[in-house]
Amino acid sequence: MIIATAGHIDHGKTTLIKALTGVNADRLAEEQRRGMTIDLGFAYGRRNGLDLAFVDVPGHERFIRNMLAGVSGVDAVLLVVAADDGVMPQTREHLEIVDLLGLDQGVIAITKADMVDADRLTEVELEVSSLLASTGLRNSPIQPVSGITGLGLDELTDHLRNLAPETSLQSADKAFRLAIDRVFTIDGAGLIATGAAHSGQVSVGDSLRVMPSGSLVRVRGLRAHDKPVTTAGRGQRIAINLTGVGRDEIGRGDWLAAPHLDLPTDRLDIRLRATQPLRHWDAIRFCHGAAVHEGRLALLETKSITSGETALAQLVLGGPVQAVHGDRFVLRNAGNITTVAGGTVIDPFSPKRGRAKPERLALVRQLADLDLIDGAIAELTATRNGFDLSLYSIGRGISPDTQAELADGLPAVTIGGSLIDQDRWTSLKTEITEFLSRYHQEHPDKAGAGRAELADIGKSAGLSGPAFEAVINRLVSNRHLGRAGSAIALSGHKPRLAPADQKLWKTCETLFAGAGLRPPRVRELAEELGLEPKVTERFLNRCVGAGLVLKVADNRYFPPLVLNRLGLIASELDTETQGAFTVRDYKDRSEIGRNLTIELLEFFDRTGLTHRSGETRRLKRSPEELFSTGENPET
Incomplete structure (x- = not known):
């Protein structure tokens, strides 16, 4: 289980983590000198039989980008509010980001509880409860603690233990993906990349790709939660010893992913919830994983939305990213000063043209809420020129084995590299057969119809030329049709010369x-x-x-x-x-x-x-x- 801290500067996040794990997460000399977290810190420990892995994020507003990198891919949040200060600006901003990222498992720690009286504690607890009421953390326990005296630490540990069953679920159908938040070298070992595993598993000896560059690397060694392992996966912070890439070819914001996911994108269909007014084609910053990308927001259903509204949109980014269906993100304004929205990736490979056509919007609305199988069926039914299952599978981040199982279960026929709905396939086959039967009766001396003569069937079915050619090839391969030179005929047809x-x-x-x-x-x-x-x-x-x-x-x-x-x-x-x-x-x-x-x-x-x-x-x-x-x- 990976837990990220959240909260205002100087509210005792790092002190609390040290009290729970014995580790000072402020690893930089400047952080220790100033007593302020600047970059991400990490701490691992075991308390009362519970293994804990913390990502300590900075509370100062100037380091909000580092905070965003820290909460990517975590399982739960430890929201820290100091009893003396109460709720402060970064408390609100961090909570807003946590909520936009869909984190609904957490514990609220009221720190410095030893420094105030009971009335003040009650006042702060009520203030925090009111703040949480409209968020996913509204049912989270609130625990007064002191990182100095140890007050409430055992109770806090018990609350964290109760989160574990809900946040340690593995998903075997997903391919491995890890958002890199730190890269460094160690003498004698080489290059190390660390981050939270978003999905799947990785083992020593596996090949991975650095995304979005596509560089192929090999896993030389693994540590999960600061312990050497041979296999690690989702729900763990992992340090991966890599070979095959130089230090200047990989960095924070990149991803390590299973090799078959090597397909970056710069256009994504999304569903977002605004926290500030937004207009069509606003310049934004897309905060995803540990990276920030500049881009534009294309609203698909309206020209503008206000705070609190949800909408479908397309992100048009200035460069390639690695993303899959279900990824959470935060949008900041162009100056990276304010959080303006957050949401979920629906389709990471959205089209350049026709993004707001009614039929496309209807499909995007469906895909937003459908699981793997139902989403594939919806795409299969809606896609006229053949459903690209490989692209869909990459967009869903699933493993090759899961893709094969999915293909076997779909009511579809394979043509070329795509799938056609079984009912549509039957209709096409019938129409082509009837056309050729008439053609052979009218032209008994000809070997068959030419492609141009058959083309109208494909056009009336809404198929592109290559897609219709793939249909013909499939019918030829299963011997329903035959070829004689460039002519197409029903199998068994023989032209009759005089x-x-x-x-x-x-x-x-x-x-x-x-x-x-x-x-x-x-x-x-x-x-x-x-x-x-x-x-x-x-x-x-x-x-x-x-x-x-x-x-x-x-x-x-x-x-x-x-x-x-x-x-x-x-x-x-x-x-x-x-x-x-x-x-x-x-x-x-x-x-x-x-x-x-x-x-x-x-x-x-x-x-x-x-x-x-x-x-x-x-x-x-x-x-x-x-x-x-x-x-x-x-x-």
Whole structure:
């Protein structure tokens, strides 16, 4: 259990922690000289059988940023109010921040109780109770104590013990995330990063990423609550001995996270509660974890809100952050003088366009309150171009195992890297099947419909081109559909050439087979068939419709099998050159000559197999996808 202190300067927070643990949390020489906490302090101890881990935060208003870093990821709060002063400005500000961060487990310690009489104690307790009434700490126990005489320390320990069952729950489905609040080096050990683990577990030998930079590091050693361990996790303050990163590449405000969470963001959908009036596009500071980021607040439902109101908004930040659904945060004004709001991250990967469209707002409202499974179902139902489960899982901060379990339980079909709702999938499959059935009846001599002819189905379903292509690919992979060249047909469909064309094709098929990777030109075929070139070309165009050949250039037609083999050469070169092969590379590998190489590569560019950039090309799609071989026409 991690407990953060909160309260006004000089109210005895550090003295109380020392009385409970025996540790002086003021670690800096200046702090000890001035008797004032400036930066975060840490203390671990055991009292009356209870292990305690404290983060001591500064009470002075100038160090509120350090206070915010200290309360990130803690389980409970120890709010300290001095009996002589009572409630003071930083008492109110710290309590406001604690409440905005959703901390509702805590104990209130009335310090310096030995310095006042009973009437004064009663007065302060009533004042504190009134202050707590509208916050999550309203039911928290209030205990008078003295860090000097030991008054009330045993009772305070008992109150802290009662918090433990509610704040030590682990979440096995979450991936490891830790907000770094301190980085230093130790002779003989190397680099150490410390912080509160927000979720998951980490073990010695694990790999992690420093976020948002993405640097990969390895865990060399661990200490949890100042004790050496081999595994640590949520609910613990952890010191991690790291290798693989330099001291200047990591610091307070960064995160250590499971490697698969390596996807920073700069736009987040949030739900906030204002403590000051706010307007659309106000400049703000986003206090999250141990970091502060500058940005803008885009209100999604209104142009302005007043203190106490809640609203949906999008944060547009000046740089990348690591955040997941459910993360708590505080917003400060642009000058970092005043706390203006706090809230919860709903979607860390919100869109750049259409953020305030009614359908998007309806989804965001749902996601704000839905658990992992129901949230996935809501996204699945609402997302027209396929639900990206991987992105959703990263945004929820879950482990790969949990993502796999989630995928198995969703009523969805996988297409490409996305999911489509089962009902929508069934509807699409039916519509495509009915279209192709009609097409085959109307065009029995053709191998199938082209992509352009099928495209209207995808458009009417609201699918993007790539999403609809993924639907077709899935139907082909499960053998519901087939490809013949670039044509799409129902599985088992055979085009019917006229008897005369069938006879000509048998001769052409033999000629193509004997030519290898250099099929004969139209003029050469015409001579072999005893036909005029124009007549031969019209015949070959009918063969194109039947899916038997594709027109590569004005005077060349290639069977799909040959194009597939030539496409595989492009695929090999793409791998070897890392996506930068030239005409000469292809000519030398294929041995088909320079002129034919140029014609062929230009055809590959037109069909989308390759993309040309200057003098080089890279592969865009697989040859099997574009040049699948069809069956012979019916005889």
